[in-house]
Amino acid sequence: xxxxxxxxxxxxxxxxxxxxxxxxxxxxxxxxxxxxxxxxxxxxxxxxxxxxxxxxxxxxxxxxxxxxxxxxxxxxxxxxxxxxxxxxxxxxxxxxxxxxxxxxxxxxxxxxxxxxxxxxxxxxxxxxxxxxxxxxxxxxxxxxxxxxxxxxxxxxxxxxxxxxxxxxxxxxxxxxxxxxxxxxxxxxxxxxxxxxxxxxxxxxxxxxxxxxxxxxxxxxxxxxxxxxxxxxxxxxxxxxxxxxxxxxxxxxxxxxxxxxxxxxxxxxxxxxxxxxxxxxxxxxxxxxxxxxxxxxxxxxxxxxxxxxxxxxxxxxxxxxxxxxxxxxxxxxxxxxxxxxxxxxxxxxxxxxxxxxxxxxxxxxxxxxxxxxxxxxxxxxxxxxxxxxxxxxxxxxxxxxxxxxxxxxxxxxxxxxxxxxxxxxxxxxxxxxxxxxxxxxxxxxxxxxxxx
Numbered sequence: 001x002x003x004x005x006x007x008x009x010x011x012x013x014x015x016x017x018x019x020x021x022x023x024x025x026x027x028x029x030x031x032x033x034x035x036x037x038x039x040x041x042x043x044x045x046x047x048x049x050x051x052x053x054x055x056x057x058x059x060x061x062x063x064x065x066x067x068x069x070x071x072x073x074x075x076x077x078x079x080x081x082x083x084x085x086x087x088x089x090x091x092x093x094x095x096x097x098x099x100x101x102x103x104x105x106x107x108x109x110x111x112x113x114x115x116x117x118x119x120x121x122x123x124x125x126x127x128x129x130x131x132x133x134x135x136x137x138x139x140x141x142x143x144x145x146x147x148x149x150x151x152x153x154x155x156x157x158x159x160x161x162x163x164x165x166x167x168x169x170x171x172x173x174x175x176x177x178x179x180x181x182x183x184x185x186x187x188x189x190x191x192x193x194x195x196x197x198x199x200x201x202x203x204x205x206x207x208x209x210x211x212x213x214x215x216x217x218x219x220x221x222x223x224x225x226x227x228x229x230x231x232x233x234x235x236x237x238x239x240x241x242x243x244x245x246x247x248x249x250x251x252x253x254x255x256x257x258x259x260x261x262x263x264x265x266x267x268x269x270x271x272x273x274x275x276x277x278x279x280x281x282x283x284x285x286x287x288x289x290x291x292x293x294x295x296x297x298x299x300x301x302x303x304x305x306x307x308x309x310x311x312x313x314x315x316x317x318x319x320x321x322x323x324x325x326x327x328x329x330x331x332x333x334x335x336x337x338x339x340x341x342x343x344x345x346x347x348x349x350x351x352x353x354x355x356x357x358x359x360x361x362x363x364x365x366x367x368x369x370x371x372x373x374x375x376x377x378x379x380x381x382x383x384x385x386x387x388x389x390x391x392x393x394x395x396x397x398x399x400x401x402x403x404x405x406x407x408x409x410x411x412x413x414x415x416x417x418x419x420x421x422x423x424x425x426x427x428x429x430x431x432x433x434x435x436x437x438x439x440x441x442x443x444x445x446x447x448x449x450x451x
Contacts, residue, residue, distance in 0.1 A: 004330055005330065007045065008327045008330050010045075011041060011045060011047075011323055011326065011327065012323070014037050014040050014041060014323075015037055015319060015320070015323050015371075017037075018033045018034055018036055018037030018040075018316075018319055019033075019034075019316065019358070019361055019362055019367075019371070020361065021033040021036075022034060022312070022315070022316065022362065028308045028311050028312060030312040030315065030316055030362060030364065030367060031308075031311035031312040031313065031314055031315030031316060032311075032315060033315065034312070034314070034315025034316035034317075034318060034319040035314075035315040035318070035319075037315075037319040037322075038315070038318050038319050038322050041319070041322050041323065041326065042322070045326070047322060047325075047326040048322075048325070048326070049318070049322050050318060050320075050321030050322035050323070050324065050325040050326075051318075051321050051325070052314070052317075052318050052321070053159070053162070053313060053314060053317035053318060053321065053370060055158075055162045055272045056155070056158045056159045056162050056313060056317065056366075056370070057310050057313055057314050058276055059153075059155070059158035059162075059272065059275050059276055059279075060155045060158060060306060060309060060310040060313060061306070061307075061310055062275070062276045062279040062280050062283075063110050063153045063154075063155075063158075063275070063279050063306070064111075064302060064303060064305075064306025064307065064309075064310070065279065065280070065283050065297070065303075066153075066238060066241065066279040066280070066282045066283040066286070067110060067111065067153075067238065067302050067306070068297045068298070068300040068302045068303040068306070069234070069282075069283045069286045069287060069292055069297050070234045070235060070237070070238040070286055071300040071301070071302050072292045072293070072296040072297050072299075072300050073228065073230040073231060073233070073234035073286055073290040073292050074227045074228040074230055074231030074234065075230075075231055075232075075233075075234035075235035075238055075286075076235070076302070077227055077231060078227050078231035078232055078234075078235050079105055079108065079235050080105070080118060081227070083101035083102075083104075083105055083118055083121070084118065084121040086101055087101055087118075087121055087122065087125055088121070088125055091125045091128065091129045092129060092131075094122065094125045094126055094129065094131060094136045095131065095135045095136045095139065095190050095193060095194055096187075096190050098118070098121075098122045098125075098136045098137075098139070098140040099136070099139040099140045099142070099143035099186050099189075099190055100143070100186075101118065101140075102115050102118060102140040102141075102143040102144040102147065103143040103144070103146060103147040103150070103182070103183075103186060104147070105118075105147070106143070106144050106145075106146075106147025106148060106151060106154075107147045107150050107151040108151070108238075108239055108242060110148075110151045110152075110153035110154040110155075110242075111148070111154065111302060111305070111306070112144040112145050112147065112148055112404055115140070115141070115144035115404055116404070116407055118140070119137070119407060119408060119411040120411060122136050122137055122140055123137065123411050123412055123413075127200075127414065130199075130200050130201060131200060132196075132197050132198070132199060132200045132203065132414075132416050133200070133412045133414055133416050133417060134193075134196070134197055134412065134416035134417040134418075134427050135193045135194060135196060135197070136193075137408050137411070137412055137417050137427075138193060138408070138417060138427045138428050138430075138431050139186065139189050139190050139193050139431045140408075141397075141404050141405060141408045141428055142186070142189060142394070142397060142428060142431050142432050142435055143186050144404055145365070145394065145396060145397065145402075145404065146182050146185070146186060146391075146394065146435060146439075147182075148365055149178055149182060149365065149390060149391065149393065149394075150175065150178045150179050150182050151242075152171055152175065152242055152245045152246050152249060152275070153241075153242055153245065153275065153279065155306075155309050155310070155313055155366045156365040156366045156369055156393065157171070157174065158272070158275065158366075159313065159317065159366050159369045159370050159373075160174060160369055160373065160387070160390065161174065161271055161272060161275075162272055163369070163370070163373050163374060163377065164373075164377075164383045164386065164387070165270060165271070165272070167377060167383035167386075168383055169383040169384055169386075169387060169450070170249060170252065170271055171245070171246070171248075171249030171271045172246075172249040172251070172252070173384065173387070173450055174387050175246065175249065176446070176450075177384065177387045177388055177443050177446045177447060177450070178387065178390065178391075178443065180442060180446060181388070181391060181438075181439040181440070181442040181443035181446065182391070182435075182439055184438055184439065184442045185391065185434070185435035185436070185437075185438040185439030185442065186435055188434055188435075188438045189430075189431040189432075189434040189435045189438070190431075192430065192431065192434050193430070193431050196430065197416060200414065200416065203414070203415075203416055205414070205415040205416065206414045206415060206416060208415075209413070209414065209415055214413070215413045215414060230289075230290035230291065230292070233289060233290055234286045234290045234292075237282055237285050237286055237289070237290075238282055238286070240282070241278050241279060241281070241282035244278050245271070245274060245275050245278050248271060248274045249271050249274075252268060255268040255269045255271075255274065256268065256269045257269075309364075309366065312364060312366070312367060313364075313366045313367065313370065316362065316364070316367040316370060316371060317366075317367070317370030317371070319371075320370050320371040320372075320374060321370070321374060324374045324375055324378060328378055347379065347381065348381065348385060348389060348444075351372070351375075351376045351379075351381060351386075351389060352389045352392040352440065353392075354372050354375070355368055355369075355372045355373075355376075355389065355390070355392040355393055355395070356392040356393070356394075356395035356398070356436070357395060358371050358372050358395070359392065359393045359394065359395035359396045359398075360395040360396065360398040360399055362396075363396045363399070363402050364396065365393040365394075365396060368393045368395070368396075369390070369393060373386060376389075382447070384446075384447035384448075384449075384450035385444065385447045387443065387447060387450075388440065388443035388444035388445070388446060388447035389440060389443065389444065390443065391435070391436050391439035391440050391443060392436060392440065394432055394435060394436050394439075395436075397428050397429070397432040398424070398429070398432070399423065399424075400419045400420060400423070400426040400428070405419070405426065405428055406419075408427075408428075409427070
């Protein structure tokens, strides 16, 4: 191997170590260690810094601002109360309805945090119907993160849109592939979980807990309390904003013309700018019509969580961009042949595995997207195919290290939902793998329609 290859390997080790240290530190640490990796590539290896992910970070900041303003007005509590009513209306179908509500509300809010208040509702309905809670809870937890991949206002989608827009796939094209693929994947996962594990009354762990009197009657925290009058209005305004973004994403002709290109064709406003501006307008409207105090917005749980995500995204994405820019020629020469001719399938498979592995290590769909998708673009994979393979970012659920997994297990007093004894044998593994497999098959099939 020549010196350039050794340098690439050394830099790759730096990237992996930065991700590893960020994962161990967790939260904001992922971004901090990403910046440490950037510093090493610049000052030790003498590489020029790659493009900082400014657009993606700004999207996260504006979306989180709007969502936190809505939360301060009671909008998120209202959305959760609606989901709870739907689930309780047909309790026997909780294994299907609970994931559907988790998915839809994550799509609308742009964050999986909205899933947490649904946990006691899902557990309560399952327990009262004598349905093994693991069946509904595990798929719902998966669905809450899948919704991020289908939300026009999530950080992961923002990253993907920014990366693929120059390749000809905008927000509309991404959602047209991801929605059918994700719905199909979650539906099959729910079907599989319908018969998974012993029925609740036959489960030995449940019987032990009953005998030890360790199980208390379900208590739903609640959102049955009276909500402020502004709750519905703030949620409506936020969802209208989401609808406007989707509309501009699906129909390019609706976007304002901001100039012409070299050929004289009109250049339209990017979806990236539209998301940022619309979310800012929505936050302002909620301030005006819902009388939200600005000082209350940073106090909402969504706000600090969003800022942590933005910083994590900034550090790890900048690291990935710097690494790819520094080694682009070697990456193209070394991996480009993998995706040509008869090796195209192998190239797509390797990309999906890399995306899955990085998501597993970082427990972040955004981080995996920013780290691996640029490499997929560099080696020549078609942009629609990258979207079809994007469900691989659900590798975040491979290890039981995600906050939503921990919370879900904690809410299941029956003990049917488990973290596992051997790391990989937790309750979320099966529904997650079923989702990933089915969603990729459907997504890749649909990608050929856009190729």
